[in-house]
Amino acid sequence: MAEPRPRLLVLAPLRVEAMALFPPVPDPAVSAVVRRLGMGLAKARQSSQRLAPEVKRASAIAIAGLGGGIAPDLEPGDVVVADRLVDSEGNEVARLASAPLLSAELCRAGIRARTGTVASSDHIVTGQERKRLGDLGAVAVDMESTVAVATVAPEGRACAVVRAISDTAEAELFSPAGLVGVCKALRSLHASRPALARWAAAAGKREVFLAEPRSFCAGVERAIVTVERAIERYGAPVYVRRQIVHNAHVVSDLEAAGAIFVEELEEVPDGARVVFSAHGVGTAVHEEAGRRGMFAIDATCPLVSKVHTEARRFAAAGRQVLLVGHEGHDEVEGTLGTVPGTVLVSTPADVHTLDLDRTAPTAVVTQTTLATDEVRGVIDALESSFSDIARPSASDICYASQNRQEAVRALAPSCDLVLVVGSANSSNSNRLAEVARRCGTEAHLVEDRSEIQLSWLAGKRRVGLTAGASAPEKLVSEIVECLSGLGPTEVTSRAGANEHVNFPLPPEVR
Numbered sequence: 038m039a040e041p042r043p044r045l046l047v048l049a050p051l052r053v054e055a056m057a058l059f060p061p062v063p064d065p066a067v068s069a070v071v072r073r074l075g076m077g078l079a080k081a082r083q084s085s086q087r088l089a090p091e092v093k094r095a096s097a098i099a100i101a102g103l104g105g106g107i108a109p110d111l112e113p114g115d116v117v118v119a120d121r122l123v124d125s126e127g128n129e130v131a132r133l134a135s136a137p138l139l140s141a142e143l144c145r146a147g148i149r150a151r152t153g154t155v156a157s158s159d160h161i162v163t164g165q166e167r168k169r170l171g172d173l174g175a176v177a178v179d180m181e182s183t184v185a186v187a188t189v190a191p192e193g194r195a196c197a198v199v200r201a202i203s204d205t206a207e208a209e210l211f212s213p214a215g216l217v218g219v220c221k222a223l224r225s226l227h228a229s230r231p232a233l234a235r236w237a238a239a240a241g242k243r244e245v246f247l248a249e250p251r252s253f254c255a256g257v258e259r260a261i262v263t264v265e266r267a268i269e270r271y272g273a274p275v276y277v278r279r280q281i282v283h284n285a286h287v288v289s290d291l292e293a294a295g296a297i298f299v300e301e302l303e304e305v306p307d308g309a310r311v312v313f314s315a316h317g318v319g320t321a322v323h324e325e326a327g328r329r330g331m332f333a334i335d336a337t338c339p340l341v342s343k344v345h346t347e348a349r350r351f352a353a354a355g356r357q358v359l360l361v362g363h364e365g366h367d368e369v370e371g372t373l374g375t376v377p378g379t380v381l382v383s384t385p386a387d388v389h390t391l392d393l394d395r396t397a398p399t400a401v402v403t404q405t406t407l408a409t410d411e412v413r414g415v416i417d418a419l420e421s422s423f424s425d426i427a428r429p430s431a432s433d434i435c436y437a438s439q440n441r442q443e444a445v446r447a448l449a450p451s452c453d454l455v456l457v458v459g460s461a462n463s464s465n466s467n468r469l470a471e472v473a474r475r476c477g478t479e480a481h482l483v484e485d486r487s488e489i490q491l492s493w494l495a496g497k498r499r500v501g502l503t504a505g506a507s508a509p510e511k512l513v514s515e516i517v518e519c520l521s522g523l524g525p526t527e528v529t530s531r532a533g534a535n536e537h538v539n540f541p542l543p544p545e546v547r
């Protein structure tokens with residue numbers, strides 16, 4: 038049976054705000070109505086109670102209108118999506134978990150939006166009182182949301198508070214600048230309607246399946262701790278050649294702690310401390326660091342070092358070495374730079390274009406983070422094309438990549454959507470999304486919750502969630518929390534392989 042159309046109830050304080058939000062949503066997938074709350078806490082309470090039958094029918098409720106800016110970086114026309122509501126004394130009244138998803142959707146629509154704490158006051162706030170509310174943690178103030186949310190938002194129902202900033206400390210409400218601010222805020226409210234519609238369409242009951250294992254592997258943990266310990270032991274700055282692991286959050290956290298990330302050693306002063314990333318480096322990089330008196334700490338994952346050792350061993354035995362991997366990836370560059378003359382092969386089609394003697398002794402190694410099913414096709418093509426080809430005794434694809442892919446393979450067929458947390462340049466994270474798609478399931482790679490598009494979630498009742506080996510687990514928890522703000526959410530872990538791998542730290546930071 039088809040699901041009923043999601044029903045959005047928009048509650049706006051004054052007629053002028055209701056008109057800005059009308060027609061409610063230009064989206065045929067959502068039915069919506071706009072109702073007036075009236076101005077002030079008392080009227081909002083009465084109206085919310087009066088609207089109880091409409092509230093009962095709604096699948097998502099948005100309280101939307103103008104608000105006063107408190108945070109100094111807010112300007113008239115900006116939009117605040119409340120992730121927390123407090124009363125005028127700073128007492129918490131509610132948390133609204135889906136706020137980051139709606140805020141990000143508004144930003145994608147070209148609106149300057151942010152999340153934050155909204156305080157509700159029983160009068161218009163100006164002057165010193167803005168500062169007092171700011172000291173309580175509020176970024177914006179309104180006169181209705183706390184009581185409206187407390188009255189209309191039953192447990193588990195999607196609820197949002199959207200406030201377009203009309204006035205700030207520099208542009209008080211009853212001033213010429215304040216009037217301009219009101220016009221800008223009404224325009225922003227009007228422009229918010231499509232995003233509100235998508236938010237309402239995404240609301241509803243949902244199951245979330247967490248793939249296990251997911252997130253950090255032993256090599257990533259080791260690399261991050263190596264940089265942290267180097268800063269702790271030797272003091273900032275510590276230079277890091279390339280991203281220590283391919284994750285923007287990890288990199289910015291380490292930058293804040295005192296790491297300086299560079300692309301090449303030419304950006305590092307002679308004699309400085311430098312860490313080589315988990316992806317490994319070629320011989321020339323080691324030599325340059327030595328020649329220029331650098332104190333180098335090698336955070337190359339031991340499983341990548343193992344591939345380097347295999348490639349050297351095959352080359353020493355007189356074999357032409359082939360590397361299966363993706364051109365331009367840091368790990369591939371490191372392996373190619375370790376054994377000069379190694380030839381890169383990326384696809385089965387590449388095999389047929391190789392200008393090599395197919396009867397000569399040859400060997401193949403692979404990038405550690407490829408998809409197992411993807412590599413199989415390339416290796417099969419090589420084995421049928423070369424008469425004397427050697428391979429390492431065990432697959433080069435690391436345990437972490439294999440386990441995370443297996444977990445997605447097990448979970449994806451029973452999901453409507455798979456979300457993979459990881460950076461766009463993370464090989465293993467990209468492979469996880471590809472594995473899910475090969476299972477026939479829509480899948481998206483997201484840096485964090487801010488990249489989740491609400492349209493992906495519309496009608497998706499079973500969502501699988503995983504994270505690449507370089508993505509922090511806290512990003513997964515944040516997404517689960519946001520999804521739970523869209524409606525009743527059941528979260529289940531899908532247990533896969535147990536991982537008990539630990540690698541010793543480099544001697545310089547042990």
Ligand code: SF4
Nearest residue numbers: 254256257338405435
């Ligand atoms: S994904 Fe594999 S190769 Fe890469 S750091 Fe983790 S364990 Fe090492």
